[in-house]
Amino acid sequence: MVVATLSEVKALLGEPRFNWSDSTPWVEMERELGIEFPADFREIVNAYGSIQINGQLYLEHPAGHLLHSLGETIRGNLEMWREEDMAEFLPSPAGANPGELMPVASATTGEWVFLRVPDGPSSPWRVLVQELDSPAWTLHEMTFSEWLLAYLRGEDVTVCSRNFAPDRPFYEPLS
Template sequence: MSVSDVARLITPPNNPNEAPQQRDWSNIEAALATSLPEDYKEFINLFGTGKIDNFIWIFNPFSQNENVNLATKVHVQLTALFELQAYGEVLPYKLFPESNGVFPFGITENGDVLYWHTVGQPDAWTVLVNEAWSPDWEAFGMIMTEFLFKVLGRQIRPNAFPSAFPSATPNFIRGH
């Protein structure tokens, strides 16, 4: 699956908000100390900042909004998981930057967090969903764009997602 497959289900904006002008990700990847999956970069290049069908936000490293900025949210989400571990909670996955750790890339309106399971090269990272306020994690053996395509096409539905999502005509709403 590719970003163009996802774009068949949700129309990208004509003028994406906070999409990178130069398509240069080297500074972002250097700051994060990792390469990022190509499908993710293509998604941000095409869609920019916004919400998928009024429910899913994909973090954007170019966003000025700290609530959806990738670097900010990586720090916030991983710090929260490190603190849970410090208080004795056993997590089913290692945390980035450990090898095979989890790396957040999105969040739902309900607070469910979408992570990459950083096994292998970035283009092979698969999706995990951690239900909000829950120790429950669900693994999807697919990359981000395949996950989005299958969720939007109603081929799969994470347990944490409401049954009304996605709508009959999913859309993309530009955000800021």
């Protein structure tokens, strides 16, 4: 499977307006969490910043303000997903260790998007989507960029955009 590129995402979503280049917020957040996020995830988030895609999917940047800061959101979500009554909805624990799930995005339609931490350095990152209105979850054997590209194309990757963007994908900065 070929890794999707930022240019493919731009072709569907439109030109990014954020274009962040300072790695300091990522380095600080990754040091605190004990994880290094995959390059494709960082590249997309650095290009677009904290946005809502198709009025449905939320992506946040670590340099965002308190309401839309990836680091703040992840800390709160890790706490929530580690609670006993929430942990049972996931196939493995929320966290930064190999095989664990790092919550990185959510949708207005009740889905949570996780990056599955690889089991080893040569293993790929994968995307897991949990549907909060049911105990169901789906592991997508694709990178974040591949998953996002499929979402933007209107493919059913657990979070489905067809009803939210019938003409073409769009995004709005989170303020």
